[in-house]
Amino acid sequence: xxxxxxxxxxxxxxxxxxxxxxxxxxxxxxxxxxxxxxxxxxxxxxxxxxxxxxxxxxxxxxxxxxxxxxxxxxxxxxxxxxxxxxxxxxxxxxxxxxxxxxxxxxxxxxxxxxxxxxxxxxxxxxxxxxxxxxxxxxxxxxxxxxxxxxxxxxxxxxxxxxxxxxxxxxxxxxxxxxxxxxxxxxxxxxxxxxxxxxxxxxxxxxxxxxxxxxxxxxxxxxxxxxxxxxxxxxxxxxxxxxxxxxxxxxxxxxxxxxxxxxxxxxxxxxxxxxxxxxxxxxxxxxxxxxxxxxxxxxxxxxxxxxxxxxxxxxxxxxxxxxxxxxxxxxxxxxxxxxxxxxxxxxxxxxxxxxxxxxxxxxxxxxxxxxxxxxxxxxxxxxxxxxxxxxxxxxxxxxxxxxxxxxxxxxxxxxxxxxxxxxxxxxxxxxxxxxxxxxxxxxxxxxxxxxxxxxxxxxxxxxxxxxxxxxxxxxxxxxxxxxxxxxxxxxxxx
Amino acid sequence: xxxxxxxxxxxxxxxxxxxxxxxxxxxxxxxxxxxxxxxxxxxxxxxxxxxxxxxxxxxxxxxxxxxxxxxxxxxxxxxxxxxxxxxxxxxxxxxxxxxxxxxxxxxxxxxxxxxxxxxxxxxxxxxxxxxxxxxxxxxxxxxxxxxxxxxxxxxxxxxxxxxxxxxxxxxxxxxxxxxxxxxxxxxxxxxxxxxxxxxxxxxxxxxxxxxxxxxxxxxxxxxxxxxxxxxxxxxxxxxxxxxxxxxxxxxxxxxxxxxxxxxxxxxxxxxxxxxxxxxxxxxxxxxxxxxxxxxxxxxxxxxxxxxxxxxxxxxxxxxxxxxxxxx
Numbered sequence: 001x002x003x004x005x006x007x008x009x010x011x012x013x014x015x016x017x018x019x020x021x022x023x024x025x026x027x028x029x030x031x032x033x034x035x036x037x038x039x040x041x042x043x044x045x046x047x048x049x050x051x052x053x054x055x056x057x058x059x060x061x062x063x064x065x066x067x068x069x070x071x072x073x074x075x076x077x078x079x080x081x082x083x084x085x086x087x088x089x090x091x092x093x094x095x096x097x098x099x100x101x102x103x104x105x106x107x108x109x110x111x112x113x114x115x116x117x118x119x120x121x122x123x124x125x126x127x128x129x130x131x132x133x134x135x136x137x138x139x140x141x142x143x144x145x146x147x148x149x150x151x152x153x154x155x156x157x158x159x160x161x162x163x164x165x166x167x168x169x170x171x172x173x174x175x176x177x178x179x180x181x182x183x184x185x186x187x188x189x190x191x192x193x194x195x196x197x198x199x200x201x202x203x204x205x206x207x208x209x210x211x212x213x214x215x216x217x218x219x220x221x222x223x224x225x226x227x228x229x230x231x232x233x234x235x236x237x238x239x240x241x242x243x244x245x246x247x248x249x250x251x252x253x254x255x256x257x258x259x260x261x262x263x264x265x266x267x268x269x270x271x272x273x274x275x276x277x278x279x280x281x282x283x284x285x286x287x288x289x290x291x292x293x294x295x296x297x298x299x300x301x302x303x304x305x306x307x308x309x310x311x312x313x314x315x316x317x318x319x320x321x322x323x324x325x326x327x328x329x330x331x332x333x334x335x336x337x338x339x340x341x342x343x344x345x346x347x348x349x350x351x352x353x354x355x356x357x358x359x360x361x362x363x364x365x366x367x368x369x370x371x372x373x374x375x376x377x378x379x380x381x382x383x384x385x386x387x388x389x390x391x392x393x394x395x396x397x398x399x400x401x402x403x404x405x406x407x408x409x410x411x412x413x414x415x416x417x418x419x420x421x422x423x424x425x426x427x428x429x430x431x432x433x434x435x436x437x438x439x440x441x442x443x444x445x446x447x448x449x450x451x452x453x454x455x456x457x458x459x460x461x462x463x464x465x466x467x468x469x470x471x472x473x474x475x476x477x478x479x480x481x482x483x484x485x486x487x488x489x490x491x492x493x
Numbered sequence: 494x495x496x497x498x499x500x501x502x503x504x505x506x507x508x509x510x511x512x513x514x515x516x517x518x519x520x521x522x523x524x525x526x527x528x529x530x531x532x533x534x535x536x537x538x539x540x541x542x543x544x545x546x547x548x549x550x551x552x553x554x555x556x557x558x559x560x561x562x563x564x565x566x567x568x569x570x571x572x573x574x575x576x577x578x579x580x581x582x583x584x585x586x587x588x589x590x591x592x593x594x595x596x597x598x599x600x601x602x603x604x605x606x607x608x609x610x611x612x613x614x615x616x617x618x619x620x621x622x623x624x625x626x627x628x629x630x631x632x633x634x635x636x637x638x639x640x641x642x643x644x645x646x647x648x649x650x651x652x653x654x655x656x657x658x659x660x661x662x663x664x665x666x667x668x669x670x671x672x673x674x675x676x677x678x679x680x681x682x683x684x685x686x687x688x689x690x691x692x693x694x695x696x697x698x699x700x701x702x703x704x705x706x707x708x709x710x711x712x713x714x715x716x717x718x719x720x721x722x723x724x725x726x727x728x729x730x731x732x733x734x735x736x737x738x739x740x741x742x743x744x745x746x747x748x749x750x751x752x753x754x755x756x757x758x759x760x761x762x763x764x765x766x767x768x769x770x771x772x773x774x775x776x777x778x779x780x781x782x783x784x785x786x787x788x789x790x791x792x793x794x795x796x797x798x799x800x801x802x803x804x805x806x807x808x809x810x811x812x813x814x815x816x817x818x819x820x
Contacts, residue, residue: 114557114558133782244665244667303673307646309647450780454760454776454780458765461762462763
C-alpha cells in the first residue's frame with residue numbers, strides 16, 4: 001500500500017514539476033493585444049521548425065521585429081504579412097519571419113530577447129526615441145553599405161546624416177519621413193468668418209479686412225485667441241470671455257512634449273555640446289508662451305481642460321471638432337484620426353519665430369541589431385525593404401513620406417487614395433515643410449534618454465496643471481529641472 | 494498527525510535529545526518530503542535562484558539591451574541608491590506618506606463594514622455582503638480606469654454631486670481636481686482602495702463571528718453599551734485578525750504600484766507625488782533598462798519590508814490577544 005502511495009506521490013510530483021517547468025498557457029489577451037500574442041507563435045516556429053526548413057530549403061531565416069514604432073495596429077498586420085509573403089516568394093536563400101509585439105510590451109520583449117541571446121535581426125519601423133532606448137544595440141551599417149556598394153545618392157544627404165550617430169556609426173538608411181505642418185479645421189474658420197492660415201511658406205496671413213500679417217508665432221497667437229470661444233460665444237480676446245466655460249480652443253502642439261513644442265521656436269537640445277544639461281533659450285520662450293496659452297490667455301487647453309468631454313476624439317483634441325489649429329505630422333493624416341470626422345480640414349505653413357521657421361520632423365527606419373547572427377542576410381532584406389520598387393508598399397502601411405526622393409512625387413496620390421480617398425490635401429505645403437526640418441532633431445539623443453524624458457515631462461505637466469505661476473516661478477522651476485537633468489546625465493556616464 | 498503537530502513533536506524530541514527514528518518514521522519523513530518537494534523545488538527555482546541572481550545583478554551595471562556591455566561595479570549601485578540618488582529617498586517617503594493616509598482609512602473602513610455586516614439589526618445582510626464583495630471581482634486595472642472617469646474634474650459624477658449638493662465649486666478648472674491636485678491625489682487613490690475592501694471585510698467578518706456571543710450577553714447584562722462592547726470586547730478579541738490585516742496592508746502599501754502606473758504610466762503626476770518606490774523601481778528596471786540598479790532597489794525594498802514586518806511582530810506581544818496565549 002505504501003509503495004502505491006509512493007508511486008502516486010512520484011507521479012503527482014513529476015506532473016507538477018513538468019507543469020511548472022513547461023510553457024505557460026498564454027493568458028487570454030484583450031483584442032488589441034492580439035499581435036503581442038502572435039509573436040511567441042512565430043518564435044516557436046523559428047526555434048523548432050527552422051532546422052528542418054533550413055535542411056529542406058537551405059534558407060537563412062531573418063527575423064523582422066515590429067513593435068517599437070508603427071505597424072502593430074490591426075489594419076497593418078495583414079499588409080505586413082502580405083509583404084513578407086511576397087518577399088519569401090521571391091527568395092531562394094532567405095526566409096523572412098515576421099514578429100509583431102504589441103507596442104506596450106515591445107521594448108521589454110526586445111530587451112529580454114537580446115539579453116537571452118535570442119535577438120531578432122531587423123527591428124522597425126522605429127523612430128529616434130525607440131532607437132535611443134536601445135542605444136548601443138544597433139549595428140553600424142557603414143561597412144555593409146560600402147561592401148555592397150549600396151547607393152545612397154537617392155536620398156537627401158541631410159536625411160542620411162540624420163542616422164549618423166556619433167561614436168556609433170550609420171544606424172539606419174532613410175526610409176519614411178513625417179514632416180509637420182499646421183492642421184486646421186476649415187469649418188471653424190468659416191463659422192468665425194476668418195480666412196484660412198497661409199497655404200504656402202513665405203506668404204503673409206491676410207485677415208478678413210484684407211490686412212496682411214506676417215505669419216509668425218505672435219500672429220498665430222492672436223488668431224488662436226480669436227478662435228478660442230466660450231459657451232456664450234465670446235472669444236478669448238474679449239473682456240467678457242469666461243475661461244471656466246470654454247467650448248472651443250484655438251491652438252495646441254498636439255501629442256508632443258517640451259522638446260517638440262519648443263522646436264516651433266527653434267531647434268535645440270537639452271544636451272549641450274560639452275555634454276552638460278541645458279535648456280535652450282528659445283525653449284524657455286516656448287514654455288512661457290505655452291504657459292500663457294494655458295493659464296493667462298486660454299487659447300491652449302491646459303491640464304484641467306485636457307480631460308473635458310468636448311475635446312475628446314479618436315485623434316485627440318483636433319478630431320473632436322472643437323480645436324481650430326494644431327501642429328501635426330503626416331502620420332496623423334490617416335483614417336484612425338481623420339477618417340470619421342464630421343468637419344472639413346486642411347494643412348497650412350508653420351509660423352516663424354524671430355524670422356526663422358522650424359517645422360519639426362519625425363523619421364522612421366529599420367535597424368539591424370549588433371547581436372544578429374545573420375546581419376549579412378538582414379542587410380539584404382533591408383535593402384529590399386528600402387528599395388525603389390518595394391519601399392512604397394511599406395510606406396503606405398505606415399503613412400510615411402518616402403525618404404527616397406524619386407518616390408516622393410507619386411507618394412501623395414498613393415497615400416491619399418489609400419488612406420483618405422476623395423480628400424484633397426495641400427501636399428505642396430507639407431513637402432515644402434521638409435526644408436524647415438529641425439536640426440538637431442527634437443527627438444535626438446540625450447544621456448539616459450527615457451529618464452531625462454520623464455524628468456522634463458514632469459516639469460511640463462506641472463506647468464500645465466498649475467495656474468498663477470509668475471515668470472520668476474517658471475524660471476526657478478527650469479533651473480531646478482536643469483540641475484536634475486545634470487544629475488541624470490552624470491549618473492548615465 | 495498533521496504537519497504542524499509533527500513539527501511540534503520534532504521540537505519536543507529535539508528538546509529531549511536526539512531520538513533514533515524507526516524505519517516507519519523514516520519512511521513517513523520521506524513521504525512527507527516527497528509531498529513537499531514540488532513546493533521546495535518551486536521555491537528554489539522560482540524564488541531563491543532569482544533572488545540570488547538579482548543580488549548578483551545589483552553588483553553590475555547591466556542593461557539587457559546591451560548585455561555584452563555588462564560591467565562589474567561592486568557596490569556602486571548600492572551607494573547610488575543609499576547616498577547619491579535623492580529620488581530613492583523621496584519615493585520611499587512618498588510611499589510612507591501615502592501609507593499613513595490610506596492604511597488607517599482603509600483598515601477602519603473595512604472593520605466598520607464588517608461590524609455592520611455582522612450586526613443583527615441589518616436586514617438582508619447576505620445581499621449587502623455580496624454587494625460589498627462584488628468589486629473585488631472586477632480586475633484592478635478596470636476598476637482604476639472606472640475611477641479615473643468617476644473622478645474626472647470636468648465630467649466625473651463625484652464632482653457633479655458635490656457641486657449640486659453643497660454648492661461648492663467642484664466642477665471645472667477651479668474645482669476639485671482629484672487626480673491632478675497634489676493635496677487630493679492620495680485621498681483619491683485611497684478611494685480606489687476602498688472600492689476593493691471586500692476581501693478584508695470577509696476576513697474581519699470571520700474574526701467577528703468567532704467572538705463568543707455569551708461574552709456580549711454578559712457585558713450587556715452588566716450594562717455595557719454598544720461602543721463599550723466594541724472597544725472592550727470585539728476589538729481586543731479580533732486583534733489577531735487586525736494584526737494579520739495590518740501586516741498584509743503594510744506590505745501591500747510598500748508595493749503600491751498599479752494605480753499610478755495605469756493612470757500616469759508612472760510619470761509621478763501630479764508633481765511627482767505618485768512616483769512611489771515601486772513605480773521608481775519599475776521605471777529604472779523596465780523603462781530605463783537600468784537592470785542592475787533596479788535589482789538594488791528591489792533588494793532595498795525587501796530589506797525595508799523585512800524590518801517593518803519584524804517591528805510589527807515585535808510589537809504584537811503588547812497588543813495582540815491570543816486566547817490560547819500562543820502565537
